[in-house]
Amino acid sequence: MTVAVLGSGPVGQTAALLLAQRGVPVILVDEHERRQPVGSKAICHQRDTLDVWASLGAGCLAGEGLTWTTARTFHRDRELFAVRLPDAGSALPPFVNLSQSRVEQVLDELIARQPLIDVRRGHRITGLTQPGCVEIACVTRDGPRLIEADYAVACTGAHGDVVRRAVGERLDGVSFDDLFLICDIRADLPGWAAERRFYFDPPWNPGRQVLIHPCPGSQFRIDWQVPDGYDLAAEETGGALGRRIRAIVGDRPYEVVWRSVYRFHTRLVRRMRAGRVLLAGDCAHLVAPFGARGLNSGVADAENAAWKLASVLRGEAGDALLDSYHAERHAAAVENAEVTTATMEFLVPQDDRQRRHRAEVLARAADDPAAHAQVDSGRLAEPFWYTDSPLTTPDPSRPFPGRPPRGTLPPPGPGILLPDVTVPAGRLRGLARQGFLLLTTPGVALPAGLRAVEIPVGGALGARPGEVWLVRPDAYVAAVLSEPSTAEVLGALGRASGCR
Incomplete structure (x- = not known):
């Protein structure tokens, strides 16, 4: 096979x-x-x-990558706000x-x-x-x-x-008309090594955006939004690319490692x-x-x-x-x-209504923290929650509250990726990846032959007395059952296996 x-x-x-x-x-x-x-x-x-x-044995990637924990957002020449990424109690960094x-x-x-x-x-x-x-x-x-x-x-x-x-x-x-110029440069930029920086309408790229990511080895990835028809070769030949980079790095040595132009879809x-x-x-x-x-x-x-x-x-x-x-x-x-798409509509407004909305939000965000959540420079990647999956057994006592605020995670429950926590039996995600896993609170009896690990009441999962948690082989919670019968446990396991 x-x-x-x-x-x-x-x-x-x-x-x-x-x-x-x-x-x-x-x-x-x-x-x-x-x-x-x-x-x-x-x-x-x-x-x-x-x-x-x-x-899989590639834990070195987390250590080799450059860890960043802060996402800073600027409008023109002023910082609007900074978002600290949640640590989620994991030994792994939020991003590298x-x-x-x-x-x-x-x-x-x-x-x-x-x-x-x-x-x-x-x-x-x-x-x-x-x-x-x-x-x-x-x-x-x-x-x-x-x-x-x-x-x-x-x-x-x-x-x-x-x-x-x-x-x-x-x-x-759809494909977006605007292009984005990407350059990898090597330069010494003190204080920028642990931050992602996003600039709306900076003086050195008026009317458009710039995104800067730090990378290992004193490298930085810079993305400029540029107009349709942008000619990279002409800009390099005429020296405009060098001036574009100098506007960010100042009068210090730099090396262009790679550059390209992309259209996004x-x-x-x-x-x-x-x-x-x-x-x-x-x-x-x-x-x-x-x-x-x-x-x-x-x-x-x-x-x-x-x-x-x-x-x-x-x-x-x-x-x-x-x-x-x-x-x-x-x-x-x-x-x-x-x-x-919501991000791109904020970055590249498609009509007068979107342009007015963006201008109003950016103007308010300078002095009103309540407007920060409306400034859309990209909601950072997060797990998808399988709350509506046919494999998930709903728990009426743990309803899914919907997409949480930016930079936060939903509470553990059916359809949610298991938090990266350790119990006396070991790291829960590692145990789950060996096959379907039952997590039981103290005193709960289970049918013979099922793989189970005892977890404390409360803790990172917020487990309640008498509960059984069923975890899939990808470490997602498939069900949370309160004082379940054998039939209820087997029913949830069958559903999570695609058998019902």
Whole structure:
């Protein structure tokens, strides 16, 4: 029983490693003969993404990345406010900045040591069919090849049109007219190493925005919003790029490490499951990068797909469990699209009403803290909460309060990612990733044969006497049951396994 993972960017690498960790043989297919580690690309990695990578043996990424804990927002030449990121009681930082190429290098090293992963580089996908299995047609330097697998996870990115067309999907949505210039520079900027800085309408980019992220090795990622038709080559030749950088770094030495121009999109496929193929990452959804919801959401796709495929292939669940992959991860993609579209409308107003709203909010935010929440420079990536999932058993005593204020987390409960806490038996998320886990308060009896760990009343979970918490293999809470019968426990477990 084999899964083909198509595309070996960070999402594909993560999917392959998670599947192999669960004992599933993987064929990892990529069109490139070798990697080209050029540019920072995706740099901003959220705590729960780091947690997934640490569970695979890549805990070094959290330590190598540059930790930042403060997001500062400016309007013209004045700071409006600063947001401190929540620590959530975890040993991992809320975010680190680290180049995508370094992430790929570390994950490649893990893949090379994993005997269940067969890497097929230099395989350009030309077609895909599903005649009772998945058949992937490829072209290599030695001629055509056909790869067969029981299922496939498509992580072929924004340009994965061949795979999307083969399963009857496309990325529908909008593209934004404004462009964004991205430069990685190396410079000594004292005091900027632990902060993300966002500037609305600064004097050195009037009428538009600038975002600055610190990176390891005294590097900084700078994003300028620039008009449609912007010519990077002409700006470099005429010296305007140097003046643009000098306006930020001042009269100090700097080096341009990489630069590029991007146009941002909000696009989604209609279905993230197409028969035996699950679409993940940028192959399934594109969003603007403000808030770092692209790669982080893709890693969440990978984990969701991996535990469900492993359960099906091991005979622990039926094929219907895979329908919940679409139900959960498409809902996450829709939320990310809503959040980032609202950000883009604030950054790049599309009509007079939006322009007036932005001007009024920025003017009020200078003196009125109540207006700070309306200043939208990007709501930072956070887990999606599966409160409406068909796998989740609702608890009327723990209703989901809705999307919490920016920079905060919802209270633990059904559909919420388990807090990163440790009990005498070990780290709860690590225990959960070994399979379905029951957490019991003292004195609760459970049916024989179920894996359970006792937790204290209260604590980080806010557990109440007589409660049983059911946790999924991706560390999401599937149910909270009060003094449950055996039938209630088994019913919640069956629902979380996609059997009901």
